[in-house]
Amino acid sequence: MSGPLIRVEDLHKSFGSKIVHNGVTFELEEGQTLTIIGGSGSGKSVLLKQIIGLIRPNSGHIFIDGEDITALDEFELQRVQMKMGYVFQEAALFDSLTVGENVAFGLRTIMEAEKQHALKIARQKLSMVGLQGVENLKPSQLSGGMKKRVGIARAIAMGPEILLYDEPTTGLDPVMSDVVSDLILKLKEESGTTAIAVTHDMKSAYKISDKIAMLFEGKILQIGSPEEIQNSSNAIVRQFIAGSSRGPIPVPRI
Amino acid sequence: MLTNENNPFLIAGRKILGAAQTCGEMVVLMRRTFYWMGRTPIDRFSLFYQMVEMGNRSLPVVSLTMIFAGMVIALQTGYSSIRVFNEPLFIGAAVGHSIFKELSPVFTAMVFSGRVGAAIAAELGTMKVTEQLDALHTLGTNPVRYLAVPRFIAAILVFPLLVVYADLMGVIGGYIVTTVQLRISSTVYIEDITGINLNVFMHGFWKSFVFALIIVVVSCYKGFTTKGGAEGVGKATTAAVVLSMVLVLVSDYFVSAILVAFGIG
Ligand SMILES: Nc1ncnc2c1ncn2[C@@H]1O[C@H](COP(=O)(O)OP(=O)(O)OP(=O)(O)O)[C@@H](O)[C@H]1O
Ligand SMILES: [Mg+2]
Numbered sequence: 001m002s003g004p005l006i007r008v009e010d011l012h013k014s015f016g017s018k019i020v021h022n023g024v025t026f027e028l029e030e031g032q033t034l035t036i037i038g039g040s041g042s043g044k045s046v047l048l049k050q051i052i053g054l055i056r057p058n059s060g061h062i063f064i065d066g067e068d069i070t071a072l073d074e075f076e077l078q079r080v081q082m083k084m085g086y087v088f089q090e091a092a093l094f095d096s097l098t099v100g101e102n103v104a105f106g107l108r109t110i111m112e113a114e115k116q117h118a119l120k121i122a123r124q125k126l127s128m129v130g131l132q133g134v135e136n137l138k139p140s141q142l143s144g145g146m147k148k149r150v151g152i153a154r155a156i157a158m159g160p161e162i163l164l165y166d167e168p169t170t171g172l173d174p175v176m177s178d179v180v181s182d183l184i185l186k187l188k189e190e191s192g193t194t195a196i197a198v199t200h201d202m203k204s205a206y207k208i209s210d211k212i213a214m215l216f217e218g219k220i221l222q223i224g225s226p227e228e229i230q231n232s233s234n235a236i237v238r239q240f241i242a243g244s245s246r247g248p249i250p251v252p253r254i
Numbered sequence: 255m256l257t258n259e260n261n262p263f264l265i266a267g268r269k270i271l272g273a274a275q276t277c278g279e280m281v282v283l284m285r286r287t288f289y290w291m292g293r294t295p296i297d298r299f300s301l302f303y304q305m306v307e308m309g310n311r312s313l314p315v316v317s318l319t320m321i322f323a324g325m326v327i328a329l330q331t332g333y334s335s336i337r338v339f340n341e342p343l344f345i346g347a348a349v350g351h352s353i354f355k356e357l358s359p360v361f362t363a364m365v366f367s368g369r370v371g372a373a374i375a376a377e378l379g380t381m382k383v384t385e386q387l388d389a390l391h392t393l394g395t396n397p398v399r400y401l402a403v404p405r406f407i408a409a410i411l412v413f414p415l416l417v418v419y420a421d422l423m424g425v426i427g428g429y430i431v432t433t434v435q436l437r438i439s440s441t442v443y444i445e446d447i448t449g450i451n452l453n454v455f456m457h458g459f460w461k462s463f464v465f466a467l468i469i470v471v472v473s474c475y476k477g478f479t480t481k482g483g484a485e486g487v488g489k490a491t492t493a494a495v496v497l498s499m500v501l502v503l504v505s506d507y508f509v510s511a512i513l514v515a516f517g518i519g
């Protein structure tokens with residue numbers, strides 16, 4: 001397969017009168033990791049959900065492996081979704097199932113793996129995110145950071161070609177967030193996984209990314225290598241990565 | 255001044271359009287449920303669990319309401335007929351007809367929508383707002399197939415059984431008042447009941463399938479379309495109960511008319 005694995009073309013999305021995306025365009029080569037940064041409410045989660053087909057754009061195209069998923073029906077979409085893993089911002093664990101069953105879910109339904117085998121893989125994936133002996137707990141018994149990591153284990157369990165991470169390190173302690181960054185790198189190096197990550201954690205962004213894109217006012221303001229972003233001449237990008245309240249980004253006055 | 259906000263025609267028009275859309279979407283959900291029903295190997299354990307859960311939730315309230323329903327019908331017919339004929343007559347027949355044809359299916363539907371429909375809407379609604387339904391999609395599982403189908407089958411199987419049970423409770427309630435308060439011999443009451451045409455019983459039984467269908471489709475629909483956090487789940491739950499009760503009562507007339515036209519009841 002030549003050409004980019006993921007290509008987003010002139011994406012427009014609004015909810016009622018609220019415009020979220022106003023012409024988002026970018027592409028990502030196979031095996032690369034793109035990090036999307038941007039303010040809260042700038043539409044990062046909505047962008048990831050459109051890429052996996054959970055939300056349909058108003059207009060524009062999303063090509064996954066050359067196939068325009070905006071033109072697919074429910075069933076064809078499901079086939080494409082199986083190539084992808086999604087880490088939800090709030091974990092979205094199934095609270096009626098145990099942690100082990102959560103992680104094994106996709107293996108059981110998609111791969112039709114036998115129960116014991118699936119649970120064994122689930123244990124292995126859980127230990128990759130630093131969780132041991134939690135298989136039989138219910139999600140409600142876990143801390144926020146633990147849920148997040150279970151969510152990651154569930155997304156990587158089937159070894160998807162493409163991983164979409166919505167703030168994978170938010171809510172984790174600094175050491176654990178570095179462990180998750182390492183895990184994202186490891187999946188990329190060992191399995192050639194292509195990934196898009198949304199994050200506010202610039203340290204993790206510099207570590208895991210081949211490319212960083214900043215989303216601002218419905219468009220990609222700048223996209224480039226971590227060095228290019230770090231040395232950006234754009235005042236908005238500079239303010240954002242510096243984490244300063246002073247600059248062109250509108251902020252509430254106190 | 256008429257504006258877009260206070261124009262009564264616009265407001266009414268929007269409401270009618272909204273209701274029409276809701277109906278249409280519920281029919282779509284029902285079709286999708288039937289579609290997946292034919293293509294899903296039924297997980298017997300999960301189905302059985304759902305059935306037991308639904309039955310357990312409803313049984314206590316159904317027992318209580320139906321015993322008292324039977325009691326009050328016996329009491330009312332008893333004293334009315336004493337006034338007209340100077341003696342209590344046809345108590346068993348009156349209890350049987352009203353319980354089998356109307357009270358039992360309708361009351362059970364009220365209880366079922368309050369206990370089971372509300373639980374379905376709240377559970378699916380919570381899954382919606384916490385993105386668990388989205389998570390199912392990304393793990394290659396259709397939520398209609400995984401969540402709606404087992405609830406649908408369980409409700410269709412359990413509800414008619416509950417109605418038969420409710421019939422029995424109503425008859426027992428009537429028996430208590432007839433023998434204890436009106437002092438009529440139990441053989442007269444029992445002969446009255448057993449003399450009732452089987453079609454009268456079947457009238458309520460067939461109706462119960464329609465009611466179960468309404469309640470489960472409305473509740474799943476309201477759950478799947480929940481918006482906006484915990485508050486949204488509360489609204490969806492209330493809406494599911496109210497809408498299923500209204501639709502049950504309205505459809506009751508039409509289904510009864512159809513059944514009567516076919517000579518059932
Ligand atoms: N289902 C929806 N219905 C209506 N509006 C929505 C919906 N989902 C998102 N939005 C709106 O779209 C905008 C972008 O939301 P999104 O969740 O993508 O933000 P985000 O960039 O992920 O923010 P954060 O960093 O806080 O997670 C927000 O203003 C939000 O209110
Ligand atoms: Mg977000």
